[in-house]
Amino acid sequence: MSEWTSIIDDVIDHVNLLKELGERSVEIDPAVLRSLSAAAPSVAAAPPRPASAPRPVTPSAAFEKPRGNPPAVLAAAALTPEARRKALSDIAAQAEACSACVLHEKRTKSVPGQGNPDSPDVMFIGEAPGYDEDQQGLAFVGAAGQLLTKMIAAMGYTRDQVFIANICKCRPPGNRTPLPEEMQKCLPFLRGQIGVIRPKVIVLLGGTAIKGLLDTQVGVTRLQGQWTSYEGIPVMPTFHPSYLLRFEPAKRDAWHALKLVLAHLGRPVPGASK
Numbered sequence: 001m002s003e004w005t006s007i008i009d010d011v012i013d014h015v016n017l018l019k020e021l022g023e024r025s026v027e028i029d030p031a032v033l034r035s036l037s038a039a040a041p042s043v044a045a046a047p048p049r050p051a052s053a054p055r056p057v058t059p060s061a062a063f064e065k066p067r068g069n070p071p072a073v074l075a076a077a078a079l080t081p082e083a084r085r086k087a088l089s090d091i092a093a094q095a096e097a098c099s100a101c102v103l104h105e106k107r108t109k110s111v112p113g114q115g116n117p118d119s120p121d122v123m124f125i126g127e128a129p130g131y132d133e134d135q136q137g138l139a140f141v142g143a144a145g146q147l148l149t150k151m152i153a154a155m156g157y158t159r160d161q162v163f164i165a166n167i168c169k170c171r172p173p174g175n176r177t178p179l180p181e182e183m184q185k186c187l188p189f190l191r192g193q194i195g196v197i198r199p200k201v202i203v204l205l206g207g208t209a210i211k212g213l214l215d216t217q218v219g220v221t222r223l224q225g226q227w228t229s230y231e232g233i234p235v236m237p238t239f240h241p242s243y244l245l246r247f248e249p250a251k252r253d254a255w256h257a258l259k260l261v262l263a264h265l266g267r268p269v270p271g272a273s274k
Contacts, residue, residue, distance in 0.1 A: 079196065084117045087196045091189055095169040100185040103170035103178070109137035113165030113193065120162050121265050122155070123199035124148065125190070126240060127208040128168035128178050139164045144241040148205070151241065155258055156270040163197050165190060167212040183212040194231065201261050202233050206240030225257040227264075236261050 079087065092112035098104060111129040124140075132142035140148045152159055168178045168186045178186075190213070194202070204210045207220040213230055214237075223237040238257035239250050259269055 081118050084196050088112070088117050088193060091192045091196070095186075095189045098169070098185075098189075101170075101182045103168065103172060103182055103186075106173055107170040108134045110169045111137055111139050111166065111171070112169055112189070113139045113163065115159060115163035116161050117163065117197050119198045119200065121200050121267075122152075122157065122203055122261060123163040123165065123194065123197060123201070124152075124203045124205060125209045125213060126164075126166045126205040128166050128175075129171040130175050131171070134171035139166055140241075143245060147241040147245060151254070151258060154255070154270065155262055156267060163193075163199060165193060167209050177208055178212075183208075187212060194233070199233060201264060202230060202235045203258070203261060204235060204237045206243060209240070210237045224253055225260065227260070234264060236264075 092110070095112050096110045098110070104110075107129075111133045115123075126140060126144075129139065130142050130144070132145070133139055139145070148164070149159055152162060167183050167190060169189055170186075172178050172182070202213075204213060210220055210223055211217060214228065214235070220237060220239060224239060226237065228235045228237070236257050238254045244251050244254055262269055
């Protein structure tokens with residue numbers, strides 16, 4: 001398979017994702033088309049690539065491509081900051097209008113997520129909105145959100161410098177765990193956001209976020225503090241802030257995971273002695 005064929009396959013995958021999100025047209029910067037035209041493939045086919053060793057945990061096969069750059073990389077590279085914000089606004093509007101599962105029936109507001117859309121160092125992904133989030137339409141603003149704010153500050157960031165979202169965009173009744181079919185209906189919105197935002201690292205908060213995005217049944221206890229990846233983006237699973245509020249000893253493990261994220265990003269631990 002040539003490198004050019006690999007790029008075409010990636011573009012097809014990305015267009016299928018846009019279709020899943022309800023898009024019916026795509027705008028492409030003329031400069032991007034010119035750059036693609038300049039990168040014409042050579043006549044000789046590229047030699048076959050060796051198969052990569054399997055990882056302990058892998059994302060859904062439909063969104064994990066071992067060859068070339070992931071489609072989200074190609075899409076994000078062509079987006080201006082204004083285009084990113086518009087794309088996220090469109091996804092938020094689609095989530096607000098969504099009635100694909102029962103969660104929309106009792107929600108007050110959909111909660112698409114918020115923060116820095118321009119390839120932030122970290123994107124935090126939790127489970128689903130709670131009562132406060134449902135009322136305000138913002139992710140992680142209740143008690144768990146207050147702890148997450150402290151965790152973000154301990155890493156040397158503000159909430160505006162990262163992006164915060166959830167697997168599900170609507171609050172489950174009584175704050176119950178989202179059902180697998182509810183997560184599947186909502187995942188295209190999150191996948192679209194990740195493709196637009198293109199964070200440097202994803203931090204998954206809690207077992208539901210881990211199972212939803214990585215398409216695995218392995219729990220948070222086993223994966224906490226262990227690197228994996230999604231669409232070529234490094235992923236660090238750790239405990240949900242609501243669990244840390246109930247079981248404080250786990251804060252040490254969560255902080256260790258966040259320090260691994262800082263080390264990966266080449267950032268010092270704030271306040272650490274030199």
